[in-house]
Amino acid sequence: MTPQTVFRRLQETGQAGLGFALILLCALWLTLAGSAAYANSHVRAPDNAVNSFDDPDADGPPNTQGSESRSAFWSALKQGDIATTSSSTADGKAMQTLGEQWRLFRTQYILKYSGWVLVGVVGLLMLYYLVRGPMKIKAGRSGKTIHRFSTVHRVAHWFIASVFLFLGLSGFIIMLGRPVLTPIIGREANAILTSAALQGHNLFGPLFIFGLIWMFVKFVRGNFFQMVDFKWIFKLGGLLGGHVSSKKFNFGEKAWFWLLMIVGSVMSITGLIMLFPWLFEDLRFLQASVILHGLGAVTLLAVAFGHIYIGSVGMEGSLDSMLKGEVDENWAREHHDLWYEEVTGKPASEPATKGETP
Amino acid sequence: MSFLEFVEGPLFYFSGTVFVLAGLWRIIGLIRLGRRKDISEPKGSAAAGFIRGNFRHFFPRRVFTKWMWMHILGGYAFHIGLLVVLLFAAPHVAFLSDRILAGFSWPALPRWGFIIAAEFAFAGLIVLWVRRFSNPVMRLISDWDDHIGSWLTFIVMLTGMFALQESHDILRAIHMLMVDIWLLYFPFSRLMHAFTFFLSRGHTGATYGRKGMIP
Amino acid sequence: MSQSKAEIAVEKFLEFTDGEVASFFESCVHCGLCAGACPFYVSTQDPKYTPTYKLLPMVKAYKREKAPLSKIRKMFGLAPDPVTEEELLEWEPLVYDSCTMCGRCTTVCPMGIDIAGTIRKMREGYAAAGLVPEGLQRSAEFVEKTSSPMGVTLKALEAQIRHQEKETGIPIEIDKKGADYMAILSSMEIMGYPEIIGAYAKLFKKAGLTWTISSEAYEATNVGVQIGSGPLAKSIVKRVVDAAEALEVKYVISPECGHAYGAIRWAGPNLIGRQFKFDVIHIIELLDKLRREGRIPAGKKDGRKMTLHDPCQLVRRGGLLKEPRRLMDDSCSDFIEMESSGIANICCGGGGGVSANPRAEELKLAAFGQKAKQLTGIDDLEVVIVPCANCRTVFEDGLDEYELNYEVLGLGELVAATLEE
Known part of the structure; x- marks a missing residue:
């Protein structure tokens, strides 16, 4: 047995371990999800919790809703026509409606569409894959590699990646658990799942902030706008064919980097506001945070799906850069020609072939 | 008996017993394998070397920190964080005191303290694990035991975190189930390094301590 | 019934796995730090030169046959496969060509594992089975x-x-x-x-x-x-x-x-x-x-800029750290330490039989690159004192290969040359 075959075998067993771990994780989620019936009888509710979802008084105590409609009166109150106030938050209206608008925006837009946006992005990527297939290395693998990312780069990347994925999943449960999961797994199971996801989400949040800073420090070099990026934008990154030049990072990668940095910062700040709502007396900060956090999450997740696609099945050879730190010379030549020329000193127009000395 | 009572009671005591007995068996087995006698004339003390070797390897040499820092920080964050969470989180103190130590108790950390420790533990474990699959050296030398050990520990920590609200028994039960599985796996796996490290460091310390050097 | 080579080797592996070696095998957590300390890995960047990986056949034999609880693991199918002759042959270059038993890996190992000493014991199995480089x-x-x-x-x-x-x-x-x-x-x-x-x-x-x-x-x-x-x-x-x-x-x-x-x-x-x-x-x-007894008093110091190479077996694994430095201080006026000198010094790349093994020539010179880096890190260096004859020949080959011009001297010669007349 050669060391290489042992290497392969170890890798296989390593992947088996990985698989096992993933199965465990799935089992865990399924246990959570499938435990609805069981959980019904074993909930230890907080003191102030509503103990039953079948409470006949859920819609409020009887005889509190009045007997006549006075819509004109309420409308006047909302618009500040019949009463004024000295409160700075209420814009001189006795009845502030921002909360209601916030609630409506959240349920009518974010909760309604964000799931579909993500499903749509995944659908588009699948369609693209089916129509155009994976992007192959045209000249084939040369077997020779050049260094792209150091171990620290790779660890920083996978650190934020794993935290991001966990936050995405738990955030999805928190935000869409009620409309999406409740009909499937029931209210109790969703309540349990949401409690778990919320605790996990809160604890992983600070790790994301740490990862974001680490990522910025390690990757900001090479991610500034360069003249060659104009061409990339005009050719839409070669999405529809044609060759696009780029240095170490192309415009797509740069855009993703800055998007992650900016939206990630927004997510961090709004997340902290939601974690520590008492830091701001003005309720509007909290309301805005909830909205921005949801919008940001959908944006980041949608783009991340594209990033994951192109980093894995979508493009041959790109995953190497993050697993080994080394990329095939022909990959570099085809996707980052200017960087390839800079690093190797060879023209990118000639394919590197096997056996050629560097 | 409810599921929670089962995983906190009989199953926990079973796993705990396996953990202790198999762990002791393994350590005693290692010690019983003995050590080749060295009759060369010593320059230093082997016994002192055993102790010094153990301390020496807590602290990396400065020339190496340039490329080892990430691993060092990750390793210490994880191990210290986990130890603090394990021993000083209020629910853990209550559980250990109630189930094992017959009422003996010690002060727990305030909630924020143990949350911070947990942050460090998670950050460290994630760094250690992603390093394991994104580095060619680590990919070559890692085997299933390394991955399962990391993941089991991670899942134990994760389910513990899920149960933080302490409002659903099932979450606590799942955490305890994972703990029981972890305890069963521990003594048969590389997780035993938590106890065998003092032997390997000590042996090297003793061998070279005799020669007047702690490498 | 005659034993196969693999059986002979495994028997020796197990014979030499005492509690010390077993504790090494038990506590290695595969952290991979040893790779960064090994001149063979650092200069080639080939993961197979990771020190702990070089021990794999011996670890497997131990985990299968001798480790406490190995029977229970076998029951669950968790014990490793038996070691085969092909495997031993594949590992032979790792065990002989790419390890000088310099022990630098131990200095970074969080578990303090003496990989070099274990390689020495592993070679017992190889030698007994007749699997030795020509x-x-x-x-x-x-x-x-x-x-x-x-x-x-x-x-x-x-x-x-x-x-x-x-x-x-x-x-x-x-x-x-x-x-x-x-x-x-x-x-x-x-x-x-x-x-x-x-x-x-x-x-x-x-x-x-x-x-x-x-x-x-x-x-x-x-x-x-x-x-x-x-x-x-x-x-x-x-x-x-x-x-x-x-x-x-x-x-x-x-x-x-x-x-x-x-x-x-x-x-x-x-x-x-x-x-x-x-x-x-x-x-x-x-x-x-x-010198300290005053029996060989130092005379006029050599004024050239000198550094000292610490041979692994004398310093890290032998215990002679201060002695050569005291002699250096007495013998030359411009003594400068190289980076990571002393216990953590980098091996010349040719110890432990590597320089006697023509097959390993290329690896040896590649590993010397790390040494060369240490030397070129000192400005205007003139002389390297190398108190090991084997290191000295490796230095001469290596300095030639990297086109470096330093005089290489033994410590005894330096002391003799600067003796009081």
Whole structure:
């Protein structure tokens, strides 16, 4: 047995371990999800919790809703026509409606569409894959590699990646658990799942902030706008064919980097506001945070799906850069020609072939 | 008996017993394998070397920190964080005191303290694990035991975190189930390094301590 | 029924897995830090040169056959497969060509695992099974014929001694019974750096001590230790012990050679199973002692910019850290340490039988690149003091390969040259 075959075998067993771990994780989620019936009888509710979802008084105590409609009166109150106030938050209206608008925006837009946006992005990527297939290395693998990312780069990347994925999943449960999961797994199971996801989400949040800073420090070099990026934008990154030049990072990668940095910062700040709502007396900060956090999450997740696609099945050879730190010379030549020329000193127009000395 | 009572009671005591007995068996087995006698004339003390070797390897040499820092920080964050969470989180103190130590108790950390420790533990474990699959050296030398050990520990920590609200028994039960599985796996796996490290460091310390050097 | 090679090797692996080695195998967490300390990995960036990976066949044998609870693991199908001969053959270059047993990996290991010492034990299995690189096998055959791995005969030695007597004008007596000290030399010194013999004569005359060289046992290099053959190592040590005890000397002086020192000083008594009737003292230890006793006072210092290479087997694994530095301070006025000198120093790349193994030539020179980096890190360096004859030859090859121009000197020669007139 050669060391290489042992290497392969170890890798296989390593992947088996990985698989096992993933199965465990799935089992865990399924246990959570499938435990609805069981959980019904074993909930230890907080003191102030509503103990039953079948409470006949859920819609409020009887005889509190009045007997006549006075819509004109309420409308006047909302618009500040019949009463004024000295409160700075209420814009001189006795009845502030921002909360209601916030609630409506959240349920009518974010909760309604964000799931579909993500499903749509995944659908588009699948369609693209089916129509155009994976992007192959045209000249084939040369077997020779050049260094792209150091171990620290790779660890920083996978650190934020794993935290991001966990936050995405738990955030999805928190935000869409009620409309999406409740009909499937029931209210109790969703309540349990949401409690778990919320605790996990809160604890992983600070790790994301740490990862974001680490990522910025390690990757900001090479991610500034360069003249060659104009061409990339005009050719839409070669999405529809044609060759696009780029240095170490192309415009797509740069855009993703800055998007992650900016939206990630927004997510961090709004997340902290939601974690520590008492830091701001003005309720509007909290309301805005909830909205921005949801919008940001959908944006980041949608783009991340594209990033994951192109980093894995979508493009041959790109995953190497993050697993080994080394990329095939022909990959570099085809996707980052200017960087390839800079690093190797060879023209990118000639394919590197096997056996050629560097 | 409810599921929670089962995983906190009989199953926990079973796993705990396996953990202790198999762990002791393994350590005693290692010690019983003995050590080749060295009759060369010593320059230093082997016994002192055993102790010094153990301390020496807590602290990396400065020339190496340039490329080892990430691993060092990750390793210490994880191990210290986990130890603090394990021993000083209020629910853990209550559980250990109630189930094992017959009422003996010690002060727990305030909630924020143990949350911070947990942050460090998670950050460290994630760094250690992603390093394991994104580095060619680590990919070559890692085997299933390394991955399962990391993941089991991670899942134990994760389910513990899920149960933080302490409002659903099932979450606590799942955490305890994972703990029981972890305890069963521990003594048969590389997780035993938590106890065998003092032997390997000590042996090297003793061998070279005799020669007047702690490498 | 005859055993297969794999069975022979595994039997030896298990025999040499005592509680110490077992604790290493049990506590390795596969953190991979050792790779960064290994000159072979650092210069090639090939993951298979990760030190802990080199031990894999022995680890497998242990985990399958000897580890506590291995039976339970076997029951669950969790024990490793048996070690095969093909596997051993694939690992042979890792065990012999890419490990100088320098032990630098131990200095970074969080578990303090002595990988180098374990490789030495692993080689016992390989040697017993006859899976040894040709170059080392040839050295072993030379040793059996002439006692020297390079085939240095007594006649050749005598010629070198006479030449040195003429150079220094000091007589050197062979086989002088009742002398206090008996010097043994490495073949490399006799062949390549005979000036050291003259240096000994000069220094010992100044110190006023009586010394001799044995015609029966003048060779210090122990190929048995390099190949990993206990019986061969024992016979080589035994030859020296017999000669020294026959001449009734009080001390045997181990020369400036790394493995030779470990072989006789630390492994020797364990190999022959009893303590010696004399003490083993390393030449650097002896010179340092004489210097501090005022018997070889230092004269005018050498003014050139010098640095000191720490041979792994003398420093990290031998315990001689301060002695060479005190001698350096006395002998030169511009002594500068290289980066990571001392315990964590980088190996020359040719110890542990690697330089005697022609197949490993390319690897050895690649590994020397790390050494070259340390040297070029010192501005205007002129001289490197290398107190190990084997390292010295590796330095000469390596400096040539990397087109570096430093003078390479032994420490004994430097001390002799700067002795008070």
